[in-house]
Amino acid sequence: MALIVQKYGGTSVANVERIKNVAARIKEHWQQGNKMVVVVSARSGVTNELISRAKAIHQSPDEREMDMLLAVGEQETIALLSMALHAIGVPACSRTGGQAGIHTDALHTRARISRITGGDLPARLEEGKVVIVAGFQGISENQEITTLGRGGSDLTAIAVAASIKADQCQIYTDVEGVFTADPRIVLNARKLNELSYEEMLELASSGSKVMQARSVEFAQKYGVPFEVRSSFNNKPGTIVKALTKTMEDAVVSGVALDRSQTRVTISDIPDSAEAIASIFNVLGDAGLSVDMILKNLGTKGRANMTFSDNTDQLERTEKVLSEALKRLGSGTVRATGEFAKLSIVGVGMISHPGVAGILFDALASVGVNSELITTSEIKISVAVNPDKADEAVRAVHNAFKLHEIVPLG
Amino acid sequence: MALIVQKYGGTSVANVERIKNVAARIKEHWQQGNKMVVVVSARSGVTNELISRAKAIHQSPDEREMDMLLAVGEQETIALLSMALHAIGVPACSRTGGQAGIHTDALHTRARISRITGGDLPARLEEGKVVIVAGFQGISENQEITTLGRGGSDLTAIAVAASIKADQCQIYTDVEGVFTADPRIVLNARKLNELSYEEMLELASSGSKVMQARSVEFAQKYGVPFEVRSSFNNKPGTIVKALTKTMEDAVVSGVALDRSQTRVTISDIPDSAEAIASIFNVLGDAGLSVDMILKNLGTKGRANMTFSDNTDQLERTEKVLSEALKRLGSGTVRATGEFAKLSIVGVGMISHPGVAGILFDALASVGVNSELITTSEIKISVAVNPDKADEAVRAVHNAFKLHEIVPLG
Numbered sequence: 099m100a101l102i103v104q105k106y107g108g109t110s111v112a113n114v115e116r117i118k119n120v121a122a123r124i125k126e127h128w129q130q131g132n133k134m135v136v137v138v139s140a141r142s143g144v145t146n147e148l149i150s151r152a153k154a155i156h157q158s159p160d161e162r163e164m165d166m167l168l169a170v171g172e173q174e175t176i177a178l179l180s181m182a183l184h185a186i187g188v189p190a191c192s193r194t195g196g197q198a199g200i201h202t203d204a205l206h207t208r209a210r211i212s213r214i215t216g217g218d219l220p221a222r223l224e225e226g227k228v229v230i231v232a233g234f235q236g237i238s239e240n241q242e243i244t245t246l247g248r249g250g251s252d253l254t255a256i257a258v259a260a261s262i263k264a265d266q267c268q269i270y271t272d273v274e275g276v277f278t279a280d281p282r283i284v285l286n287a288r289k290l291n292e293l294s295y296e297e298m299l300e301l302a303s304s305g306s307k308v309m310q311a312r313s314v315e316f317a318q319k320y321g322v323p324f325e326v327r328s329s330f331n332n333k334p335g336t337i338v339k340a341l342t343k344t345m346e347d348a349v350v351s352g353v354a355l356d357r358s359q360t361r362v363t364i365s366d367i368p369d370s371a372e373a374i375a376s377i378f379n380v381l382g383d384a385g386l387s388v389d390m391i392l393k394n395l396g397t398k399g400r401a402n403m404t405f406s407d408n409t410d411q412l413e414r415t416e417k418v419l420s421e422a423l424k425r426l427g428s429g430t431v432r433a434t435g436e437f438a439k440l441s442i443v444g445v446g447m448i449s450h451p452g453v454a455g456i457l458f459d460a461l462a463s464v465g466v467n468s469e470l471i472t473t474s475e476i477k478i479s480v481a482v483n484p485d486k487a488d489e490a491v492r493a494v495h496n497a498f499k500l501h502e503i504v505p506l507g
Numbered sequence: 508m509a510l511i512v513q514k515y516g517g518t519s520v521a522n523v524e525r526i527k528n529v530a531a532r533i534k535e536h537w538q539q540g541n542k543m544v545v546v547v548s549a550r551s552g553v554t555n556e557l558i559s560r561a562k563a564i565h566q567s568p569d570e571r572e573m574d575m576l577l578a579v580g581e582q583e584t585i586a587l588l589s590m591a592l593h594a595i596g597v598p599a600c601s602r603t604g605g606q607a608g609i610h611t612d613a614l615h616t617r618a619r620i621s622r623i624t625g626g627d628l629p630a631r632l633e634e635g636k637v638v639i640v641a642g643f644q645g646i647s648e649n650q651e652i653t654t655l656g657r658g659g660s661d662l663t664a665i666a667v668a669a670s671i672k673a674d675q676c677q678i679y680t681d682v683e684g685v686f687t688a689d690p691r692i693v694l695n696a697r698k699l700n701e702l703s704y705e706e707m708l709e710l711a712s713s714g715s716k717v718m719q720a721r722s723v724e725f726a727q728k729y730g731v732p733f734e735v736r737s738s739f740n741n742k743p744g745t746i747v748k749a750l751t752k753t754m755e756d757a758v759v760s761g762v763a764l765d766r767s768q769t770r771v772t773i774s775d776i777p778d779s780a781e782a783i784a785s786i787f788n789v790l791g792d793a794g795l796s797v798d799m800i801l802k803n804l805g806t807k808g809r810a811n812m813t814f815s816d817n818t819d820q821l822e823r824t825e826k827v828l829s830e831a832l833k834r835l836g837s838g839t840v841r842a843t844g845e846f847a848k849l850s851i852v853g854v855g856m857i858s859h860p861g862v863a864g865i866l867f868d869a870l871a872s873v874g875v876n877s878e879l880i881t882t883s884e885i886k887i888s889v890a891v892n893p894d895k896a897d898e899a900v901r902a903v904h905n906a907f908k909l910h911e912i913v914p915l916g
Contacts, residue, residue: 114563148583154523156590163593166601167586170579174557177576181565184572192575197650241606 099131100265101223105233105255108142109272110329111175120329121182124228128188133223135262137233137255138179140171161206165235165245168207169195172232172251179230190228193217195244196237198229199261200254202244209236209244211253211316214261223262231258249310256313260320267322269309270329275336276301276308278500279353283488286501290351291334294341297351297443300477304441305356314338341445349446349453350498353491356439357484358409361470362388364419367429369401377403380422386415390439390470390481406470406481409436437470438487441479442494448475460497464489508540509674510632514642514664517551518681519738520584529738530591533637537597542632544671546642546664547588549580570615574644574654577616578604581641581660588639599637602626604653605646607638608670609663611653618645618653620662620725623670632671640667658719665722669729676731678718679738684745685710685717687909688762692897695910699760700743703750706760706852709886713850714765723747750854758855758862759907762900765848766893767818770879771797773828776838778810786812789831795824799848799879799890815879815890818845846879847896850888851903857884869906873898 104124111117120138128134148167152159159167176192183190199215222229233251236244246253252269259267276298279287293301295318302311308326317324317338327335367373374393381388390406407415416431423429440461447453457478461468470481482490495501513533520526529547537543557576561568568576585601592599608624631638642660645653655662661678668676685707688696702710704727711720717735726733726747736744776782783802790797799815816824825840832838849870856862866887870877879890891899904910 114560117564151523151587152590155526155587156594159590160593163586163589163601166589166603167583170582173579173582174576177572178560178564180572180575181561181568184569185565192572194575194652243603 101133101262102127103135103137103255103259103264103267104270105137105251105268106139106270106329107251108139110270111138111179112142117178117182121179121186124183125186125188128228134228135219135231135258136179136228137231137251137258138172138175139233139251141175144171144174162242165206165243168245169235169243172234176230176232183228188228189226190230191222192230194232195235195254198231198258200236200257202236202238202246204238204240204242204244206244208247209238211236211257214257216258216261219262249313252309252313253316256317256322256324260322267324269324269326271308271326272329273308274328274333275326277352279491279495280355283355283491284495287495288501290336292337292339293351294445295338296341296476297445298338300441300443300474301352301354304354304443304477304479305439306354348444349450350442350444350500352443352500353494354441354443355487355491357487359406359439359481360409360412360436361404361434361481362407362415362431363402363404363434364429364431365402366400367403367426369399373426374403376426377419377422380418381415384414384418386411386418390472390479392470404470406439436484437481438484439479440482440487440490440494441477442498443477445476454478456497457494460493461490464493466490510542510671511536512544512546512664512668512673512676513679514546514660514677515548515679515738516660517548519679520547520588521551526587526591530588530595533592534595534597537637543637544628544632544640544667545588545637546640546660546667547581547584548642548660550584553580553583571651574615574652577654578644578652581643585639585641592637597637598635599639600631601639603641604644604663607640607667609645609666611645611647611655613647613649613651613653615653617656618647620645620666623666625667625670628671658722661718661722662725665726665731665733669731676733678733678735680717680735681738682717683737683742684735685715686761688900688904689764692764692900693904696904697910699745701746701748702760703854704747705750705885706854707747709850709852709883710761710763713763713852713886713888714848715763757853758859759851759853759909761852761909762903763850763852764896764900766896768815768848768890769818769821769845770843770890771814771816771824771840772843773812773838773840775809776812776835778808782835783812785835786828786831789827790824793823793827795820795827799881799888801879813879815848845893846890847893848888849891849896849899849903850886851907852886854885863887865906866903869902870899873902875899
């Protein structure tokens with residue numbers, strides 16, 4: 099008998115039939131004598147519908163009102179899922195984010211969790227009830243409804259698990275876990291049994307769509323192990339937890355690919371630390387993160403700089419940079435082509451200096467030569483030609499024999 | 508400059524375009540320097556959609572979960588209407604029922620308002636903001652979301668008006684006000700400029716669809732005058748308020764018609780006060796109200812009884828009565844035909860004894876003879892043949908010259 103937190107995303111509760119399926123799955127765990135808290139998202143499509151209605155009324159809707167609007171999506175699901183559990187004889191009750199004690203700051207549409215009281219969850223669990231909690235939402239100190247932004251429901255699940263000291267936190271999704279590479283690209287990609295928070299974080303910021311980095315950070319901060327697993331079958335997924343000694347035996351855990359990168363080049367700026375700092379400061383102030391930076395010395399004390407940018411934030415980046423260069427008195431900014439970012443991630447890389455050599459050999463074998471490279475202690479990312487990206491991922495996956503390694507521990 | 512509460516129903520906010528229209532109308536009042544609180548319902552259709560989803564999951568959904576579910580309808584509207592006001596330059600903010608201080612008991616799906624604190628409405632109004640309040644919903648002492656049942660949004664508007672001591676409470680609807688009769692039946696029916704709470708109550712319980720009786724009762728109890736007016740034009744509507752001397756000059760204010768009545772006959776029961784009391788007690792306990800009761804003495808100490816019942820509660824009435832008669836050991840119950848209930852209402856009737864005579868002459872003139880009659884101090888109701896109902900309403904309207912009378916005051 100364990101205390102289990104489960105999280106189901108919008109696809110899993112998209113309609114009445116799927117809600118009934120989720121209820122049946124919850125019942126299985128509950129019948130085994132487990133205490134259960136279930137966090138759910140809005141039915142898939144609902145949030146987009148609400149946003150499009152808001153946009154038809156106001157170009158840039160007030161963020162507080164946006165939260166008031168979007169919170170209804172999850173509130174609908176928790177009520178319907180409770181009813182579905184009642185229908186199959188499982189006692190259950192629903193809780194909004196506020197009722198579940200998810201307290202946040204007042205940064206509407208992207209609120210951060212400030213404290214988690216757990217509300218009356220322990221008392222309801224003690225009664226044998228399954229408690230259904232609305233993901234993605236919280237309440238501010240002024241009793242305002244807030245939402246947590248992208249990946250918010252995962253965050254709710256991990257926060258609730260932390261607050262009630264759950265034994266397990268299961269994130270149900272449409273994939274079976276975290277793989278050594280995207281199985282649609284690498285046919286013999288292997289599901290990882292376990293992974294450290296650090297690796298999961300690097301994967302999250304390297305194009306793996308499984309989870310948002312903030313949820314992983316939160317889990318790491320509060321020491322909440324969690325399992326990513328499929329809502330379509332009963333196979334064990336990938337457990338993400340604190341680094342253990344045995345994990346280090348796997349040099350590289352996985353290869354990630356982020357296709358939506360654009361190369362941005364700034365030309366003819368003063369070659370001074372102040373000028374370059376001012377450019378990164380305006381980007382940071384605007385909440386725009388860039389990486390893979392390359393600086394080239396130009397002539398006569400002028401410099402050029404190239405960095406990678408997420409394609410979906412490109413418009414804002416160019417706007418912000420143009421204004422900064424105007425203030426600087428010189429320089430031009432232009433996008434210089436899309437590319438894909440290939441990353442290898444693994445905690446074992448720290449102590450294995452030969453990793454970069456294997457990586458570049460593998461890339462060379464398929465004719466990929468990259469000028470943009472960035473490294474951290476447990477990650478190496480390189481920019482690759484989008485047309486060659488899949489081939490490159492397969493070559494790298496093969497070079498590190500990722501299909502073979504059986505992680506220990 | 509006045510403090511105005513306005514209420515818009517689901518039809519008025521059914522879609523993005525109509526929400527914009529309502530915003531424009533609010534702006535007109537706000538620009539005149541008025542302080543404004545606006546109560547809104549769910550977009551028409553939304554509540555039914557939610558109910559049908561719930562029913563597809565559970566035959567009789569838990570009432571607490573039903574409230575959790577249904578409250579999202581109004582929460583969507585308040586956010587969208589606030590955005591629509593922002594879009595045309597009007598400062599506005601939304602409040603759920605709970606945030607607006609609508610406290611209720613814990614009778615989910617039909618909660619009664621227990622106290623109204625008004626939340627932070629006075630502070631927001633002082634800042635010049637239009638406050639948009641979710642109708643139909645409140646919060647219980649346990650911080651549970653509750654809903655008020657049918658006509659709940661009107662009730663919210665009147666409760667808010669009472670709590671903030673509004674100067675005006677305007678109920679916007681799809682009719683222009685309260686008429687001397689249904690204008691679709693009586694072409695020269697006249698809109699009443701004002702009406703007493705008592706008359707409005709009798710009309711509400713006599714088939715006029717304008718408002719639920721409970722909202723009128725609440726307004727009367729707290730002395731909140733309100734105006735029923737059209738959301739499609741700017742004409743003044745009907746003001747409902749405490750009885751004034753001048754009102755009494757109108758003997759009859761209006762003729763109402765309720766088409767959905769069924770005659771129910773109970774035969775062969777003991778002719779004792781106890782037996783008859785027991786029958787009405789079971790109906791009362793089941794929340795079924797009947798009126799227009801007629802008792803006929805049968806033979807050998809047995810009695811028959813006929814009364815009128817709302818057709819839409821007929822099935823439950825028959826079920827409850829059959830069980831009661833089984834316990835009584837004798838008697839049969841059967842529905843003995845549908846009919847329409849025609850009522851004349853007017854505070855002046857108290858002091859004008861000739862009213863009944865005029866009524867029955869008018870009915871006789873169109874060949875209507877009724878066996879079921881019921882009277883109160885300010886109302887006379889008669890059962891009429893449904894096929895003759897319209898003709899009867901026109902004859903009665905004409906007999907009392909309702910198209911001519913100009914109410915004083």
